[in-house]
Amino acid sequence: MRSIFEPKQLALRELDLEDTRFRISEFFSSDRLALSIKKIDLIHPLLVTRRAGRFVLVSGWKRVSVCLKLGISRAPALILDEPDDLKAFLFVFYENLAGREFSLLEKAEIISRLLALGMVRSRIMKDILPHLQIPPTAFYLENFLSLSKLGFSAKKAISGKNLPFPIARLLAEFQAEDMEEIIPLLLPLGQNKQKDILEDLLEISRRKTIPPRQILGAPGIQAVLHSSKWPPVQKSERIRLALRKERFPLLSAWEEGFQAALRELGWPKGISLEPTPYFESDDIEASFRFKDEKEFRARLRKLLEISSRPEFQKIFARPRRTSKVRKKS
Amino acid sequence: MDGVPQEIVRGPRRKLAILETIRSSEDPIGEGKRILYLAVQRGRFVKPCPCTPGAIGCGYFIINLNLQCPLDCTYCILQHYLAEPWLTVFVNLEDLWRELDVFLEKHRRRVLRIGTGELGDSLALDHFTGLSEDLISYFREKANVCFELKTKTAAIVNLPAVRRTDPIVVSWSLNARTIADEEERGAPPVTERLEAARAVVKKGYRLGFHFDPLVRFPGWEREYDQVVRKLFHVIPASSIAWISLGALRFPPALKKIIQARFPATKIIYEEFILGRDGKLRYFRPLRLELIRSVAGMVKKWGGEEIPLYLCMEGEEVWRDGLGWNPEGKRAVETTLSPRAWHQDKS
Numbered sequence: 001m002r003s004i005f006e007p008k009q010l011a012l013r014e015l016d017l018e019d020t021r022f023r024i025s026e027f028f029s030s031d032r033l034a035l036s037i038k039k040i041d042l043i044h045p046l047l048v049t050r051r052a053g054r055f056v057l058v059s060g061w062k063r064v065s066v067c068l069k070l071g072i073s074r075a076p077a078l079i080l081d082e083p084d085d086l087k088a089f090l091f092v093f094y095e096n097l098a099g100r101e102f103s104l105l106e107k108a109e110i111i112s113r114l115l116a117l118g119m120v121r122s123r124i125m126k127d128i129l130p131h132l133q134i135p136p137t138a139f140y141l142e143n144f145l146s147l148s149k150l151g152f153s154a155k156k157a158i159s160g161k162n163l164p165f166p167i168a169r170l171l172a173e174f175q176a177e178d179m180e181e182i183i184p185l186l187l188p189l190g191q192n193k194q195k196d197i198l199e200d201l202l203e204i205s206r207r208k209t210i211p212p213r214q215i216l217g218a219p220g221i222q223a224v225l226h227s228s229k230w231p232p233v234q235k236s237e238r239i240r241l242a243l244r245k246e247r248f249p250l251l252s253a254w255e256e257g258f259q260a261a262l263r264e265l266g267w268p269k270g271i272s273l274e275p276t277p278y279f280e281s282d283d284i285e286a287s288f289r290f291k292d293e294k295e296f297r298a299r300l301r302k303l304l305e306i307s308s309r310p311e312f313q314k315i316f317a318r319p320r321r322t323s324k325v326r327k328k329s
Numbered sequence: 330m331d332g333v334p335q336e337i338v339r340g341p342r343r344k345l346a347i348l349e350t351i352r353s354s355e356d357p358i359g360e361g362k363r364i365l366y367l368a369v370q371r372g373r374f375v376k377p378c379p380c381t382p383g384a385i386g387c388g389y390f391i392i393n394l395n396l397q398c399p400l401d402c403t404y405c406i407l408q409h410y411l412a413e414p415w416l417t418v419f420v421n422l423e424d425l426w427r428e429l430d431v432f433l434e435k436h437r438r439r440v441l442r443i444g445t446g447e448l449g450d451s452l453a454l455d456h457f458t459g460l461s462e463d464l465i466s467y468f469r470e471k472a473n474v475c476f477e478l479k480t481k482t483a484a485i486v487n488l489p490a491v492r493r494t495d496p497i498v499v500s501w502s503l504n505a506r507t508i509a510d511e512e513e514r515g516a517p518p519v520t521e522r523l524e525a526a527r528a529v530v531k532k533g534y535r536l537g538f539h540f541d542p543l544v545r546f547p548g549w550e551r552e553y554d555q556v557v558r559k560l561f562h563v564i565p566a567s568s569i570a571w572i573s574l575g576a577l578r579f580p581p582a583l584k585k586i587i588q589a590r591f592p593a594t595k596i597i598y599e600e601f602i603l604g605r606d607g608k609l610r611y612f613r614p615l616r617l618e619l620i621r622s623v624a625g626m627v628k629k630w631g632g633e634e635i636p637l638y639l640c641m642e643g644e645e646v647w648r649d650g651l652g653w654n655p656e657g658k659r660a661v662e663t664t665l666s667p668r669a670w671h672q673d674k675s
Contacts, residue, residue, distance in 0.1 A: 122353035209595075
């Protein structure tokens with residue numbers, strides 16, 4: 001790798017900012033950098049190289065952006081004499097690697113650029129992914145590549161909400177046409193619920209072979225989306241539950257049936273009654289706490305009284321016909 | 330194997346380098362299926378089938394003679410279970426015979442069921458290895474064992490003729506036509522498997538059939554009925570040693586692999602819940618419906634006497650699915666035991 005640098009005070013207008021072949025950052029906060037430049041000027045030089053008679057920015061997009069906003073027209077720069085794009089890009093990579101952590105989207109961009117510039121997959125996995133704290137497997141490589149192809153709104157959501165890899169990866173499985181509906185649904189929720197919505201939407205879509213936007217276009221979901229009754233977080237939560245019901249119709253029916261039976265019995269708050277997780281067995285567990293013999297006997301009397309009512313049998317009744325449940329959903 | 334590149338793998342570093350090359354390919358699992366690794370089994374060949382926590386086992390033992398499979402079924406657990414993606418065949422047969430002698434002697438009071446088809450297809454590589462003939466020669470004279478070869482292929486050419494009383498079972502994994510056609514890449518159609526099974530009956534073998542995994546898809550009832558009916562049309566019920574049923578189940582990590590390798594499949598998007606053993610399984614009433622239905626088809630077309638058992642299911646599903654609540658794996662083992670054949674022989 002050559003490392004011939006020529007220092008220069010560069011007029012920023014000499015930069016071809018349309019040429020983004022070396023750019024890895026799209027979303028960043030510039031407040032601190034702006035303050036620093038205002039107070040002590042730009043210390044770290046930009047890294048640029050020449051292509052077709054113009055200067056192309058290799059490293060320093062954030063700095064240039066801030067300088068332009070502050071009306072600064074010249075900045076210190078090092079001119080990299082490197083005609084090979086891949087080698088020049090590796091300068092950006094290693095220069096940044098030494099000084100900071102890359103965001104999820106920057107990692108995706110680095111991988112995508114390296115591949116576009118001719119580095120083979122096996123070398124990216126072996127030499128680059130470990131530096132990015134990414135497991136060196138084809139699964140991760142392909143998933144990060146799909147992140148790099150996301151549209152602006154999805155990238156903005158990932159960056160703005162600092163979405164972790166498992167959620168960003170799921171988001172990347174949707175088509176651009178679906179994003180407009182999905183992203184506003186996700187933003188008010190926590191990460192576990194975001195994951196639920198994305199997984200359920202994807203899996204319903206694959207099972208029924210219909211696009212997610214068609215699922216979200218169902219009248220029931222549209223009514224929630226366009227209602228003025230609920231704030232965004234409640235709308236998202238209602239839609240999450242509706243999707244869960246559609247994804248797991250029979251399980252949802254069993255859960256609802258069990259809860260309805262408890263409500264009908266007026267089940268006492270101090271006594272817990274739980275089926276095994278996902279009703280994997282017929283067992284139901286009753287439990288309660290007590291402070292003394294009197295309280296213990298009171299709980300037992302209450303249990304005996306409830307169990308003698310005819311509607312207690314509904315605790316054990318389960319919807320049997322799966323086809324009916326499917327049709328309803 | 331003319332024209333196939335060959336290499337003697339000297340040392341663990343070279344093995345690791347090959348592994349890294351495969352792992353860096355776009356489809357390491359598919360790539361591994363193109364490499365046949367002949368190796369020495371340093372550990373034990375024979376192990377109890379691990380079954381799954383909370384399930385009633387069947388007392389089966391597995392012989393790890395080959396690992397991985399050249400077929401490429403969507404749902405195959407080996408995609409996740411085995412660390413090395415290549416097809417391995419162990420070649421130190423003398424060690425295997427010695428180990429088996431000791432093992433069978435130790436368990437001489439039991440009638441054991443043992444087979445090679447757990448971590449790979451028993452016959453898919455048999456045209457290269459000819460191992461089936463060696464195994465059958467070894468086991469056919471043993472008194473306290475029933476040896477099973479389990480396959481999805483029609484690779485029966487190496488199977489020698491046997492006596493009907495020999496304790497050898499050749500088993501086929503069968504499925505509904507849609508599943509066999511769409512989810513079992515590289516495997517012959519079910520009709521071809523059944524033709525191979527018919528030919529094997531003529532060679533004197535008893536047969537096993539494994540409807541595992543049973544899969545829910547639109548039209549599953551009709552298609553499973555068709556395959557069960559076809560089975561008993563082609564194969565006399567009296568030749569069948571056992572039939573097993575098992576509903577589709579898989580560890581969550583396999584789901585990601587399936588999604589990446591088989592993006593068009595829909596079989597993983599039914600109502601799966603996380604079972605007590607940490608595997609994704611159909612919600613219990615759905616798998617009960619599958620098991621009850623197919624068990625009913627077996628009884629309808631093959632009669633009530635066919636020994637049926639479930640793979641990796643707990644007490645309640647045995648009871649509600651088969652109408653039988655076996656008291657532990659010994660009860661299942663006894664039901665499937667081929668003692669009767671040995672009595673015939675005497």
